[in-house]
Amino acid sequence: MERKYITRIFLIDDDEMYSQIIRSTIESNDLFDVEVFYSGEEFLEKLSERPDICIIDYNLPGISGVDVLKHIKAYDPDIAAVLLSGQDRVEVVVEAYNNGANNYIIKNENVIPELQNALKNLAKQIGLKKELLELKSQIVDRNKYSRIIGESKATLNLLRLIQKVEKTDIITLVTGESGTGKELVAKALHYNSNRRRNAFVAVNVAAIPADLIESELFGHEKGAFTGAGSRRIGKFEEADKGTLFLDEIGEMAPDLQTKLLRVLQDSKITRLGSNKEIKLNIRIIAATNKNLFERVKEGKFREDLFYRLQGFLIHLSPLRERDNDVILLARHFLSEFCRENNMSQKTISKSSINSLLGYTWPGNVRELKSTIERAALLSENESIDPEDIIYAGNQ
Numbered sequence: 001m002e003r004k005y006i007t008r009i010f011l012i013d014d015d016e017m018y019s020q021i022i023r024s025t026i027e028s029n030d031l032f033d034v035e036v037f038y039s040g041e042e043f044l045e046k047l048s049e050r051p052d053i054c055i056i057d058y059n060l061p062g063i064s065g066v067d068v069l070k071h072i073k074a075y076d077p078d079i080a081a082v083l084l085s086g087q088d089r090v091e092v093v094v095e096a097y098n099n100g101a102n103n104y105i106i107k108n109e110n111v112i113p114e115l116q117n118a119l120k121n122l123a124k125q126i127g128l129k130k131e132l133l134e135l136k137s138q139i140v141d142r143n144k145y146s147r148i149i150g151e152s153k154a155t156l157n158l159l160r161l162i163q164k165v166e167k168t169d170i171i172t173l174v175t176g177e178s179g180t181g182k183e184l185v186a187k188a189l190h191y192n193s194n195r196r197r198n199a200f201v202a203v204n205v206a207a208i209p210a211d212l213i214e215s216e217l218f219g220h221e222k223g224a225f226t227g228a229g230s231r232r233i234g235k236f237e238e239a240d241k242g243t244l245f246l247d248e249i250g251e252m253a254p255d256l257q258t259k260l261l262r263v264l265q266d267s268k269i270t271r272l273g274s275n276k277e278i279k280l281n282i283r284i285i286a287a288t289n290k291n292l293f294e295r296v297k298e299g300k301f302r303e304d305l306f307y308r309l310q311g312f313l314i315h316l317s318p319l320r321e322r323d324n325d326v327i328l329l330a331r332h333f334l335s336e337f338c339r340e341n342n343m344s345q346k347t348i349s350k351s352s353i354n355s356l357l358g359y360t361w362p363g364n365v366r367e368l369k370s371t372i373e374r375a376a377l378l379s380e381n382e383s384i385d386p387e388d389i390i391y392a393g394n395q
């Protein structure tokens with residue numbers, strides 16, 4: 001089934017009468033939405049809204065049509081551009097295509113049907129691309145967001161908290177020991193929100209070398225620093241309209257904390273080597289297994305950032321404090337593992353259950369998962385017995 005999308009078109013033409021005529025003919029197709037700008041300058045202020053297609057008059061007062069085209073393609077090559085011009089000189093046409101124009105249309109008596117035809121073709125390509133992205137995100141949706149398992153008081157409380165904030169854009173800090181499910185919670189928040197069709201971008205702040213992290217987060221322009229061979233979009237821009245998950249936030253370097261605070265305050269970033277601010281619409285979720293308040297007291301974490309991140313706080317209890325969840329999770333991981341590996345379904349013996357309940361799980365749910373998977377492989381019959389269970393940590 002073919003999906004229909006509204007195509008957003010920006011028309012940049014200083015001739016008021018002409019642009020209104022073009023606008024109304026284009027909008028006779030109700031899948032096209034047109035916004036008119038009378039100069040390149042006026043349009044560039046709105047470029048961050050990322051239209052699908054721009055129609056640019058070649059002869060503009062002030063910044064020229066070709067320069068507008070260059071700006072668009074430098075900003076996002078995926079935005080389609082159609083140049084309209086009274087000129088049919090070969091050099092002019094070649095210059096337009098060399099700068100990434102998708103179409104070049106001469107303003108003659110055929111301009112309207114030619115333009116309509118070009119827009120129809122571009123819209124079709126754009127529609128296919130959007131559909132692909134949507135399908136991809138649905139697949140991610142199904143595969144990556146496994147349900148949060150558990151019936152303990154702690155888990156019920158967690159589900160309630162998630163429900164309270166999943167539809168909001170409140171900055172959320174998820175804390176808890178290693179392996180308690182912080183990333184799972186961040187994904188649950190994203191995939192239950194209205195942002196679910198857009199990207200969930202996870203960045204492990206501690207895993208990226210200090211000299212690369214800024215460009216990783218904010219992107220850079222070509223030549224911004226030695227080695228910056230080409231323009232690069234950062235994680236913030238990648239997460240636009242979606243969710244950015246900042247993992248291990250407690251490890252963030254002090255100067256970067258200052259920059260992050262500023263981004264959180266005005267929702268704008270600047271790529272390295274550029275002076276243009278880019279407005280973004282992102283939901284931020286941060287996580288840490290450190291005691292952030294301790295880090296503030298030690299002078300290692302900015303106090304103002306600490307308060308800013310706690311728009312909403314979700315603390316995950318360690319597994320050893322979640323009662324019978326251990327058993328529910330163990331059964332869940334066992335059945336998933338047997339199914340994925342085409343093994344016949346195994347069960348967990350009574351004595352194994354007692355053993356699992358008696359253990360302290362320093363590595364929490366992640367440790368439980370690997371312990372169960374190892375036991376499933378080791379067990380010689382259809383039940384997991386205590387001798388199949390090997391604990392990684394000290395009992």
Ligand SMILES: Nc1ncnc2c1ncn2[C@@H]1O[C@H](COP(=O)(O)OP(=O)(O)OP(=O)(O)O)[C@@H](O)[C@H]1O
Pocket residue numbers: 146147148149150176177178179180181182183184185289329365366369
């Ligand atoms: N309540 C739960 N129900 C089902 N699976 C869970 C639950 N909690 C955690 N898991 C699973 O346990 C594993 C570890 O979870 P996750 O990666 O979210 O932990 P984390 O807190 O981010 O760990 P770390 O601090 O080490 O980064 C994942 O495979 C996750 O899917």
Ligand SMILES: [Mg+2]
Pocket residue numbers: 182183247
């Ligand atoms: Mg994690």
